[in-house]
Amino acid sequence: MLTEEVETMQAEDRLENEGILRVAETGTIRGLGVFAKANVPQGHRVIFERPVMSCAAATLTDASLYYEWTKVGVEGQNRLKRLFWKLRLLPSSENPGFYTMRRLKSFVREHAYLQKSDPKKANIYKWCSYLNHACGKCANADYTVDSFSGAISVTTTRSVQAGEEVIVNYNRGKQNLHCTACKPPGTFRRNWTLLRYRFLRWSARRAWPAGGEEPTLFPPEYDAAVVPTPEGKSAVAGQLDESGSTSTILPEAPRESGAIFARFRGVYLRMLAFFHRRHSPAGQDAKDIELESENDTADRGNQAQ
Secondary structure: OOOOOOOOOOHHHOOOOOOOEEEEEOOOOOOEEEEEOOOEOOOOEEEEEOOOEEEEHHHOOHHHHHHHHHHOHHHHHHHHHHHOHHHOOOOOOOOOOHHHHHHHHHHHHHHOEEOOOOOOEEEEOOOHHHOEEOOOOOOOEEEEEOOOOOOEEEEEOOOEOOOOEOEEOOOOOOOOOOOOOOOOOOHHHHHHHHHHHHHHHHHHHHHOOOOOOOOOOOOOOOOOOEEEOOOOOEEEOOOEOOOOOEOOOOOOOOOOHHHHHHHHHHHHHHHHHHHHHHHOOOOHHHHHHHHHHHHHHHHHHHHHO
16 A cells, blocks of 8 residues: 555664765666765665555556545655655645546656565655666665565675665566666667656756755755855755755746746757757758747847847
């Protein structure tokens, strides 16, 4: 069942990993990943945590997800949205609609771990759900899941250097999963998916209320933006200062809807021009799109003046 267990999780049931691990952008189609902040020897346990969400993989239906998502309440939904950025665009409601349930089902299928002892049960974790897949010969860590509590333990199978990504084998034999290290997907699909992924990340950050609590696992280097601090100095949003706390993220000034629409249109046209240049032999369509994009940019400049 989709059970929110953050409140009941005891301190001894999880390992605080901020000292040796971090979640950051991989810069590829994989999106986020878990990276080592220090050299980790072979056989070292780097993660031990209980699931924040659980569900029966064999009965992943709209009815079951609807019941479990509404059971946690609005407060529990907001807590989960702070942990996982892909849930941040979903409205917190006691009566979710079709779009919410569709996105929730996709999220569970993408981030859930199947228990080796009970493949019919799937769990989602705060840290382990960001671990990327690799084949058996490329993975540098392995995981075990307790059949009773669902607690997961991740142990390195070889030494991991600082800055290296921690990757595991998902053990999903029937699925054709690409290996992180030796089987990258095609160039066109990778570029297009990466652009779409970054756009969704940007939309999720814009949708979150200004001044609200940021997710603890949000990568600081991805949304590094210089913002003013109360002392009048500049700081990088989301990065740690000398005291160990994150810099204050101040609300942004409101923007006119017309300017936002014009910016979206310009970005969309530039994306089309990019893919036309790569896949159109004649390239005439790409030139037309680029010309339209330049005219659109000039119009925005005239409006600003």
